[in-house]
Amino acid sequence: MTKIDPNTLANIDDVTTEHLHLDLKVDFEKQRLIGSVLLTLKTLTEQVQEVVLDTNHLIINGVYDGEDSEKSLQYKFDEEDSKFGRALHITLPGSLSANQIVKVLVKYETTKECGALQWLEPSQTVGKKHPYLFTQCEAIHARSLVPCQDSPGVKITYSANIDTPAPLRALMSALRINEEPEIVGDSRIYKFEQKTTMPSYLIALVVGELEGREIGPRSTVWSEPAMIEKCAWEFVDTEEFIKTGEELLTPYEWGRYDLLVLPASFPYGGMENPCLTFVTPTLLAGDRSLVDVVAHEIAHSWMGNLVTTKSWENFWLNEGWTMFIERKIIGRMHGEPTRQFSAQMGVKALEADIDFFGQKDPLTCLCPRLRGVDPDDAFSSVPYEKGFNLLYYLEQHLGGASVFEPYMKAYVQHFAGKALCTQEWKDFLYAYMEKTHGQEKVDLLNQVDWNGWLHTPGMPPVENKFDQSLTHACTHLAKKWDEHREVPFEASPKDIENFTADQKVFFLEKVLETKPLPHNAIEAMDKAYTLTKVQNAEIRFKWQMVCLKTEYQPIYPEVAKFVVEQGRMKYTRPLYRALYKCPSGSQLARDTFIKNKSFYHPICSRLVEKDLGLVN
Ligand SMILES: *[C@@H]1O[C@H](CO)[C@@H](O)[C@H](O)[C@H]1NC(C)=O
Ligand SMILES: *[C@@H]1O[C@H](CO)[C@@H](O)[C@H](O)[C@H]1NC(C)=O
Ligand SMILES: [Zn+2]
Numbered sequence: 002m003t004k005i006d007p008n009t010l011a012n013i014d015d016v017t018t019e020h021l022h023l024d025l026k027v028d029f030e031k032q033r034l035i036g037s038v039l040l041t042l043k044t045l046t047e048q049v050q051e052v053v054l055d056t057n058h059l060i061i062n063g064v065y066d067g068e069d070s071e072k073s074l075q076y077k078f079d080e081e082d083s084k085f086g087r088a089l090h091i092t093l094p095g096s097l098s099a100n101q102i103v104k105v106l107v108k109y110e111t112t113k114e115c116g117a118l119q120w121l122e123p124s125q126t127v128g129k130k131h132p133y134l135f136t137q138c139e140a141i142h143a144r145s146l147v148p149c150q151d152s153p154g155v156k157i158t159y160s161a162n163i164d165t166p167a168p169l170r171a172l173m174s175a176l177r178i179n180e181e182p183e184i185v186g187d188s189r190i191y192k193f194e195q196k197t198t199m200p201s202y203l204i205a206l207v208v209g210e211l212e213g214r215e216i217g218p219r220s221t222v223w224s225e226p227a228m229i230e231k232c233a234w235e236f237v238d239t240e241e242f243i244k245t246g247e248e249l250l251t252p253y254e255w256g257r258y259d260l261l262v263l264p265a266s267f268p269y270g271g272m273e274n275p276c277l278t279f280v281t282p283t284l285l286a287g288d289r290s291l292v293d294v295v296a297h298e299i300a301h302s303w304m305g306n307l308v309t310t311k312s313w314e315n316f317w318l319n320e321g322w323t324m325f326i327e328r329k330i331i332g333r334m335h336g337e338p339t340r341q342f343s344a345q346m347g348v349k350a351l352e353a354d355i356d357f358f359g360q361k362d363p364l365t366c367l368c369p370r371l372r373g374v375d376p377d378d379a380f381s382s383v384p385y386e387k388g389f390n391l392l393y394y395l396e397q398h399l400g401g402a403s404v405f406e407p408y409m410k411a412y413v414q415h416f417a418g419k420a421l422c423t424q425e426w427k428d429f430l431y432a433y434m435e436k437t438h439g440q441e442k443v444d445l446l447n448q449v450d451w452n453g454w455l456h457t458p459g460m461p462p463v464e465n466k467f468d469q470s471l472t473h474a475c476t477h478l479a480k481k482w483d484e485h486r487e488v489p490f491e492a493s494p495k496d497i498e499n500f501t502a503d504q505k506v507f508f509l510e511k512v513l514e515t516k517p518l519p520h521n522a523i524e525a526m527d528k529a530y531t532l533t534k535v536q537n538a539e540i541r542f543k544w545q546m547v548c549l550k551t552e553y554q555p556i557y558p559e560v561a562k563f564v565v566e567q568g569r570m571k572y573t574r575p576l577y578r579a580l581y582k583c584p585s586g587s588q589l590a591r592d593t594f595i596k597n598k599s600f601y602h603p604i605c606s607r608l609v610e611k612d613l614g615l616v617n
Pocket of ligand 3: 301319323
């Protein structure tokens with residue numbers, strides 16, 4: 002039998018983890034976490050003699066019977082795999098039959114090589130006074146935070162005691178048990194509990210000088226004190242997003258929905274850690290124009306966190322569904338044309354990534370094969386946007402929202418608390434449509450080009466049609482620039498005075514699609530629309546890409562500034578790549594990266610290094 006998850010070394014078919022309890026001390030001096038994990042395991046088959054855990058760059062200080070911590074258990078490591086880490090084999094006390102519970106205590110500490118952890122010096126924070134630590138476990142980094150069965154299909158509850166130096170605070174992807182630290186001897190302990198089952202990649206910890214501000218009945222936003230007012234203002238719509246999600250799906254399961262705004266090196270837009278979404282400070286546009294990312298992370302409360310992919314090969318079940326629900330939420334709150342507009346932005350992102358990987362690259366399949374592949378290397382907008390387009394196509398094909406929205410709800414109810422693969426998703430879709438609507442819908446499903454959608458590289462087999470009411474003006478203006486590329490027209494600020502921030506991005510996206518503009522056109526565009534000075538990160542990013550495409554050197558210092566101000570991979574990687582591609586910019590790209598390497602998160606740093614040809 003081939004393993005359902007090719008990216009774990011754990012024996013998840015023999016044993017599963019039910020609960021995980023962490024006891025960790027945060028040691029900023031040595032930049033390590035030290036303590037133990039108590040794993041509650043359940044056997045799935047007969048005669049189970051060992052549990053195999055995933056680890057990566059962890060030091061094991063001893064393994065004990067969880068019921069009797071005097072009694073040590075034998076353990077050994079396999080050889081290290083450069084992508085997946087080292088399997089830790091632990092001999093269980095006696096040979097166990099199926100459905101037995103056994104507890105194992107592993108004493109361990111983390112090292113500087115652990116990719117889940119980013120330790121920031123005080124100078125890398127806004128406040129400059131205290132160090133800061135945050136984790137990022139998705140996709141397969143939980144194994145460098147804690148020895149565990151690091152597979153998304155293994156759904157666990159967890160609890161934790163985190164010993165934190167004064168005056169810092171710890172927060173986790175779980176409910177807070179105590180607001181003030183419990184003092185035990187020299188320790189200051191923050192306690193947490195996550196009672197809803199979730200995959201290991203959602204374990205998350207942050208330690209720093211953190212302040213909280215209430216922004217809704219179940220929501221607090223957390224950040225360094227200097228940014229807290231700005232954060233509270235920007236994310237004021239949070240409760241409305243949650244309520245809209247509840248209307249579309251099922252009651253919100255996790256109790257709290259808090260937000261944490263991280264330091265600038267956070268590599269993603271957001272990370273849907275349960276009870277505490279992590280977001281990048283690049284969302285702080287000062288005009289609430291980038292908060293759709295929060296709608297996205299809230300949608301994960303159902304899609305991904307509650308209903309979870311069994312393996313990274315089916316990642317689209319998390320991200321495609323989340324895009325679909327994010328856009329449903331946006332559509333409900335701001336109208337259908339806004340949803341349609343966002344979908345078209347998504348198609349642009351999909352085209353760009355398929356172009357980057359190559360039309361025939363198997364990683365552009367909706368269900369890619371990831372045997373021997375680090376999921377971080379496969380990351381792209383494909384699972385997000387091809388996944389969204391499949392669901393959007395099915396919605397239209399099966400009869401619209403009146404058919405699809407009840408199905409969406411039934412899907413969440415059916416798979417809540419579970420993990421699934423694409424085949425199970427498809428089986429349920431067929432079963433639901435047959436039971437609720439009869440053979441007519443089954444016939445429609447049989448017409449779907451499943452192989453084209455799921456297992457073929459490149460753009461989707463069907464091109465969805467979207468409403469153009471919000472894109473029309475953008476497309477029209479981009480065309481005008483294209484047609485007048487040699488002989489400039491009277492461009493004026495009025496051209497874009499009524500554009501939303503998203504429309505400006507879409508306009509620049511369309512400009513990017515045309516042949517590189519001559520430098521005098523770039524100058525005229527900047528003069529009319531003052532794009533170089535814009536602070537909105539999305540617009541700034543797209544404008545710099547437009548300039549780099551035509552090797553417009555006056556933009557280089559701006560690019561070098563932007564890529565060291567923040568480390569969000571969505572901006573940082575394409576900008577470095579585009580600057581590197583300019584013959585006159587290659588050296589600057591490499592120099593800037595090398596000088597600022599320690600600023601970036603380990604995931605980002607590793608990928609940019611590859612992009613710039615600094616490693617193979
Ligand atoms: C922008 O909107 C205002 C108010 O609706 C309108 O008067 C103006 O003509 C619009 N500008 C453009 C360029 O369409
Ligand atoms: C990036 O490198 C430059 C040049 O060494 C330095 O002045 C700057 O402080 C660095 N920025 C960060 C964020 O580390
Ligand atoms: Zn997501």
